[in-house]
Amino acid sequence: QVQLVESGGGLVQAGGSLRLSCAAPGGTVSRYIMGWFRQAPGKEREFAASITWSGEMTSYADSVKGRFTISRDNAKNTMYLQMNSLKPEDTAVYYCAAKTGTYFSSRSANMYDYWGQGTHVTVSS
Numbered sequence: 001q002v003q004l005v006e007s008g009g010g011l012v013q014a015g016g017s018l019r020l021s022c023a024a025p026g027g028t029v030s031r032y033i034m035g036w037f038r039q040a041p042g043k044e045r046e047f048a049a050s051i052t053w054s055g056e057m058t059s060y061a062d063s064v065k066g067r068f069t070i071s072r073d074n075a076k077n078t079m080y081l082q083m084n085s086l087k088p089e090d091t092a093v094y095y096c097a098a099k100t101g102t103y104f105s106s107r108s109a110n111m112y113d114y115w116g117q118g119t120h121v122t123v124s125s
Contacts, residue, residue, distance in 0.1 A: 002027050002114040004096050009119030012086055016123070020081040022096030022116060030074035032114075033099050033106050036081045038092035038121075045095070049081060050106035059106060064090075086123045093118040 008020040022034070035050035049070040050059045058070050067086075072079040079096060097112035105111040 002029060002032070002098055004029075004098060004114055004116035006094065006096050006116040006119040009094060009121045011122045011124065014086060014088055014123055014125050016086050017082070017084045018086065018121060020083065020094055020096075020119060020121075022079040022081075024077040024098075027077065028074075029072075029077055029079070029098050031100075033101070033103055034070075034072060034079045035097050035099070035106055035112065036068075036070060036079075037095045037097060037109055038090075039095070039118075040089075040092040043092075045109050047107040047109065048094070050103070051079065052103050057103060059103075061107075083121070086121075088123045088125045091121060091123050093120055 005023050031053050036048040037045050038048050039045040051070045055072050069082040095118045096116045098114040099112040
């Protein structure tokens with residue numbers, strides 16, 4: 001069992017930046033594929049970004065590509081999502097997740113084994 005804890009959410013103006021963190025206290029995620037998903041009010045959870053266990057490969061949704069950067073520090077058991085040039089449509093609850101298996105399914109939420117509780121991001125216009 002892997003416990004994931006997100007932090008770093010908050011209220012920011014459009015054009016601003018936030019950095020989300022996903023920690024695994026008491027555990028290790030160094031061998032897991034990790035991802036960030038988000039869910040806006042009244043909408044389904046959607047893929048935002050994912051990263052291989054080594055950090056060599058990353059993948060982004062078109063809606064965040066060029067503005068968000070996913071990274072990880074396995075020594076700290078922590079994953080990050082740097083979010084720049086934020087837009088009001090980025091407002092959502094952001095979840096981190098971990099999975100085993102292949103990287104090719106990393107965009108599918110139902111392929112992930114462990115989830116955090118989420119952190120709220122609100123972008124004002």
